[in-house]
Amino acid sequence: MITYKEALSLVLEQHLEFGTEVVPLTEAYNRVLAEEIHADRDFPPFNRATKDGIALAYEAIENGRLSFEITGVLPAGKPVIPLEEPEGCIEIMTGAVVPYETDTVVMYEHLEVDGDIATLKKIPEQGQNIHLRGSDHRKGERILPKNIRVLAAEMGVLATVGKNRVHVHKTPRIALISTGNELVEIDQTPLLHQIRRSNTYSLYGALQEEGIKPLHLHLDDDLDLMRQKLAYLIDEMDVLILSGGVSKGKFDYLPQVLEELGVEKIFHRVAQRPGKPFWFGKNRNRATLVFSFPGNPVSTFLNFYLYFIPWYFKNLGLGYEPMFVQLRKKIENPSDLTIFIGANLMIEEGILLGEILNSSGSGDLAHLSEIEGFVQLDPRKASYKKGEIVPFIPVKNHKR
Ligand SMILES: Nc1nc2c(c(=O)[nH]1)N[C@H]1C(S)=C(S)[C@@H](COP(=O)(O)OP(=O)(O)OC[C@H]3O[C@@H](n4cnc5c(N)ncnc54)[C@H](O)[C@@H]3O)O[C@H]1N2
Numbered sequence: 001m002i003t004y005k006e007a008l009s010l011v012l013e014q015h016l017e018f019g020t021e022v023v024p025l026t027e028a029y030n031r032v033l034a035e036e037i038h039a040d041r042d043f044p045p046f047n048r049a050t051k052d053g054i055a056l057a058y059e060a061i062e063n064g065r066l067s068f069e070i071t072g073v074l075p076a077g078k079p080v081i082p083l084e085e086p087e088g089c090i091e092i093m094t095g096a097v098v099p100y101e102t103d104t105v106v107m108y109e110h111l112e113v114d115g116d117i118a119t120l121k122k123i124p125e126q127g128q129n130i131h132l133r134g135s136d137h138r139k140g141e142r143i144l145p146k147n148i149r150v151l152a153a154e155m156g157v158l159a160t161v162g163k164n165r166v167h168v169h170k171t172p173r174i175a176l177i178s179t180g181n182e183l184v185e186i187d188q189t190p191l192l193h194q195i196r197r198s199n200t201y202s203l204y205g206a207l208q209e210e211g212i213k214p215l216h217l218h219l220d221d222d223l224d225l226m227r228q229k230l231a232y233l234i235d236e237m238d239v240l241i242l243s244g245g246v247s248k249g250k251f252d253y254l255p256q257v258l259e260e261l262g263v264e265k266i267f268h269r270v271a272q273r274p275g276k277p278f279w280f281g282k283n284r285n286r287a288t289l290v291f292s293f294p295g296n297p298v299s300t301f302l303n304f305y306l307y308f309i310p311w312y313f314k315n316l317g318l319g320y321e322p323m324f325v326q327l328r329k330k331i332e333n334p335s336d337l338t339i340f341i342g343a344n345l346m347i348e349e350g351i352l353l354g355e356i357l358n359s360s361g362s363g364d365l366a367h368l369s370e371i372e373g374f375v376q377l378d379p380r381k382a383s384y385k386k387g388e389i390v391p392f393i394p395v396k397n398h399k400r
């Protein structure tokens with residue numbers, strides 16, 4: 001049996017090409033950019049007034065002038081007009097082009113306006129209230145790198161450079177498959193020996209958070225049916241995520257069927273709890289990856305965030321920085337497995353703390369909605385002290 005660290009690095013070694021595609025900007029949200037974005041003009045493209053008021057030439061103030069005749073009005077969206085008289089001023093609105101002959105904008109609140117004469121209530125600073133052309137970015141400068149997620153701010157940046165069609169990485173074709181004869185559809189009333197399938201619904205949501213719409217299906221523990229359906233899915237999909245049927249039970253057929261179908265086992269079983277019987281493999285010809293997670297609800301859920309998410313982020317070139325928290329209480333891990341315990345985050349005096357929550361084990365599905373992630377405790381004779389720093393695997397807000 002391999003360690004969690006070894007298993008993770010074997011997963012992260014795998015690379016799949018999903019290809020790229022062009023989508024309309026309104027559909028680019030949550031996708032990953034496959035092109036660098038450059039400023040198509042200076043940012044801002046002209047000297048822009050940042051207040052409603054008047055534009056004037058500061059030299060006139062230096063010459064002792066406090067009152068200015070308004071010689072024109074300049075709204076945003078109109079071509080610039082010149083200041084004809086150096087002793088005059090132009091009424092200007094936020095977002096309008098500051099006339100070349102002027103260098104200072106004074107807002108209405110600092111003026112007394114009587115007819116077409118504006119008088120300063122106080123002496124302004126030269127150059128104030130002007131957002132200078134090119135001061136944010138120069139034309140041609142890179143303003144967004146490749147391989148970042150398009151979120152709200154990026155949508156705005158793409159819009160401002162006129163990208164109504166955006167080059168993004170394709171999302172992978174993923175099949176999400178539950179297995180097990182004890183599972184019934186969620187609209188059915190289970191008999192005493194049955195339960196509704198829930199694991200793949202958790203992961204359906206988790207994949208949707210990544211902008212992925214998986215194919216969602218169920219397989220009964222029937223060898224022939226499994227062979228037939230999985231053969232098709234291995235051909236058609238980039239990734240198979242399975243839940244259940246990978247431990248030592250008499251009907252745990254998956255490892256056997258997957259290998260029969262040419263999916264090479266990379267490992268089976270990891271020295272971790274929960275999630276130990278995880279089976280991971282790859283079909284080399286078709287480059288399909290198979291994440292076959294143990295069926296206990298917490299095991300499936302944890303392993304998805306432990307292995308699939310870091311792999312997916314790395315595969316797309318998105319950063320995935322490990323996160324750490326301080327333990328709020330002393331805790332032991334005398335076992336020989338890496339254990340993962342559900343925890344919440346809290347901040348005390350600016351320090352991120354992990355508070356461990358009690359749960360009744362890997363079948364405790366309802367508890368998952370209360371946790372923000374899992375703390376990772378490697379096997380160790382000495383106990384983990386209060387205040388010790390340990391890795392944390394976030395399951396909420398993991399998009400950093
Ligand atoms: N002799 C051994 N028995 C078991 C071992 C072992 O090493 N030796 N490992 C245990 C561990 S750890 C786990 S985890 C489970 C995993 O077993 P499987 O992957 O074969 O999962 P199943 O037996 O199919 O299911 C386990 C459990 O989870 C429920 N389940 C499965 N799928 C779903 C679903 N989609 N939604 C909700 N619940 C699901 C299933 O009904 C079972 O209760 O094996 C241990 N046994």
Ligand code: MOO
Nearest residue numbers: 274275276299362
């Ligand atoms: O690994 Mo199992 O996931 O302990 O319950």
